[in-house]
Amino acid sequence: MENITENIVEKVELAADVGIKVANVVSNAFEATVADTDHSAGAEEGTLMNYFTSFGIHIAMVIIVILLKWQYDRNRYRYPKGPRDWRNIKDAISFHRKKRENLLALATDYPDSCTVITHVGRLVLLNDPTLINEIFIGRADLVSNKVDGYLENQLRYKEGKFIRTGIVFRHQDHNARIVHKALVQQLDNNLIGKHLDSLVQEQLKQMRLSETFDVRRTTFYFGVRLLISLTCSSTMSSIDDKAFELFEQNLYKISKVIHEDTIEKSAKIAITQLTGLSETLDINENVLDYIKTWIKYRHSDINRTEDTNNEQIVTSTTKTNDFLQAILDIIDQSVPRLDEDDIAACVLDIIMHGSEMLKGALSWLLLYTVKYPEEADTCRREARDNGYSTFNLSSAETLRQTQAFVKEVLRLSPVVPIVIHSTLQDFKWRNFHIQKRTLFGANVFALHHSIAWKESTKFDLTRWLEQDESTIPTHSYAPFGFGPRACIAEKYLFNLLTGIFAVLLYHNNFDKTGSLPEPTEGTFGLANMPPKYSLKATPLSTRS
Numbered sequence: 001m002e003n004i005t006e007n008i009v010e011k012v013e014l015a016a017d018v019g020i021k022v023a024n025v026v027s028n029a030f031e032a033t034v035a036d037t038d039h040s041a042g043a044e045e046g047t048l049m050n051y052f053t054s055f056g057i058h059i060a061m062v063i064i065v066i067l068l069k070w071q072y073d074r075n076r077y078r079y080p081k082g083p084r085d086w087r088n089i090k091d092a093i094s095f096h097r098k099k100r101e102n103l104l105a106l107a108t109d110y111p112d113s114c115t116v117i118t119h120v121g122r123l124v125l126l127n128d129p130t131l132i133n134e135i136f137i138g139r140a141d142l143v144s145n146k147v148d149g150y151l152e153n154q155l156r157y158k159e160g161k162f163i164r165t166g167i168v169f170r171h172q173d174h175n176a177r178i179v180h181k182a183l184v185q186q187l188d189n190n191l192i193g194k195h196l197d198s199l200v201q202e203q204l205k206q207m208r209l210s211e212t213f214d215v216r217r218t219t220f221y222f223g224v225r226l227l228i229s230l231t232c233s234s235t236m237s238s239i240d241d242k243a244f245e246l247f248e249q250n251l252y253k254i255s256k257v258i259h260e261d262t263i264e265k266s267a268k269i270a271i272t273q274l275t276g277l278s279e280t281l282d283i284n285e286n287v288l289d290y291i292k293t294w295i296k297y298r299h300s301d302i303n304r305t306e307d308t309n310n311e312q313i314v315t316s317t318t319k320t321n322d323f324l325q326a327i328l329d330i331i332d333q334s335v336p337r338l339d340e341d342d343i344a345a346c347v348l349d350i351i352m353h354g355s356e357m358l359k360g361a362l363s364w365l366l367l368y369t370v371k372y373p374e375e376a377d378t379c380r381r382e383a384r385d386n387g388y389s390t391f392n393l394s395s396a397e398t399l400r401q402t403q404a405f406v407k408e409v410l411r412l413s414p415v416v417p418i419v420i421h422s423t424l425q426d427f428k429w430r431n432f433h434i435q436k437r438t439l440f441g442a443n444v445f446a447l448h449h450s451i452a453w454k455e456s457t458k459f460d461l462t463r464w465l466e467q468d469e470s471t472i473p474t475h476s477y478a479p480f481g482f483g484p485r486a487c488i489a490e491k492y493l494f495n496l497l498t499g500i501f502a503v504l505l506y507h508n509n510f511d512k513t514g515s516l517p518e519p520t521e522g523t524f525g526l527a528n529m530p531p532k533y534s535l536k537a538t539p540l541s542t543r544s
Ligand code: HEM
Pocket: 146, 167, 168, 169, 176, 180, 183, 230, 350, 353, 354, 355, 357, 358, 361, 415, 416, 419, 420, 421, 479, 480, 481, 482, 484, 485, 486, 487, 488, 489, 493
């Protein structure tokens, strides 16, 4: 098969060569004819005519060469079949509109994989867990670039540098790996079992649920403050000043536009690329400037500590234990060397991603709480029976009902419904020959609704509570991504969310204040977020 493909490729290459030669011969002959023309007779009319004919022939040549190149690429690269075919072009166009339905329909029509033309380019959609593993784990070195260009406010974070060294959204180089590793180590060694519990509890205490509250807004601010305390702990002291308030408001503005994934948004990005004008780009710059002041402050802090250390013995406790410090500690290993802009971009990525994701997960959890009050009551009883009034990561493991609730909500409403990476180089995979900068999407939404799950559309906690855990199709469940670029917090996220949710249930009753959105509503781009909605919180008496 490979031989045949190579033969075809060779033939087309030959045809392209011949085409170019023919074009040259025709063009030379034409020029010779023009040169031989007797210029004395009807000179002006003839020149104009010749000019137009020459122009026409050149245009025709260009078209021929483009067509040959197109034909050459068509034969050279081979992709899985799918609605990119002309006969299915309508499906391809409608892909963006009803993405939820389309992701499921495409998985039914193409159980392995298919190629879709999207507004951000050609996307190879993987619907089968084995193929997802082959690409996201087996070929992760080649398919590791996070999607770029979808986020208007990240387009030009650094003048003259094409690939940014941000974390969550895009970078694929050596720095990506070392930053990822440093953050995981920071969580494992310095946060878990140490001050993570008190940081989460502190933010839960601050989360004042007024009688009626906007769920997305409240959970976003909770997430931002938690992520800031994890990322740059020393900043918490300035949290009450006006500049910080503006910073938080700006983050919320970015959060509102960040995950849209529409044709209109792509058009806006294109306009920004051309004109350099964009409101979100300006906001982003303000936010990054603010973060740079933290970094400067940290540097001066370190210098101060070093000065003191000339006279005193260094103790390990003098060092700040947060994500910013973990990044500063690897600067010497980074190539190209991480500078202030890169570090600020990493910090912003961690804060934005972490708080967006917590907003999404907690908003869905609270929505399902009022949609399924009986199941939520079972979780509340469990929290109360276990005296789970304050956050504790390790004992969240024992809250089995609440843990099942979290897992089932993230199955039906995964916050990241499709994980998209792009390829760094041309490469061959199975019968396909994939071009550099092709997008690969793991269809997480379809995995979570596949036939591997019994009655997949039903909200059913019992599937997670069976004694025999082998009945859970774990390979069809991936709320936190895949392989070496999966979420740095993945090992702890179920317990983190279970603990936060249990404390909220322990202290509050939640009721609807009007009509509730359906899980099929909301933004469904790169993230799946419920629409804006409010709930009423009634504090419960604290009893054991
Ligand atoms: C419910 C909460 C969360 C969900 C659903 C979630 C989901 C994900 C997913 C799916 C990815 C992979 C993205 C991709 O491959 O394109 C990812 C990456 C990442 N997540 Fe999370 N996440 C959550 C919370 C957090 C938190 C709290 C933090 C920080 C403490 C965090 C830090 C990161 C980082 C740094 C990456 C990038 C890893 C890399 O590119 O090497 N996430 N997350």
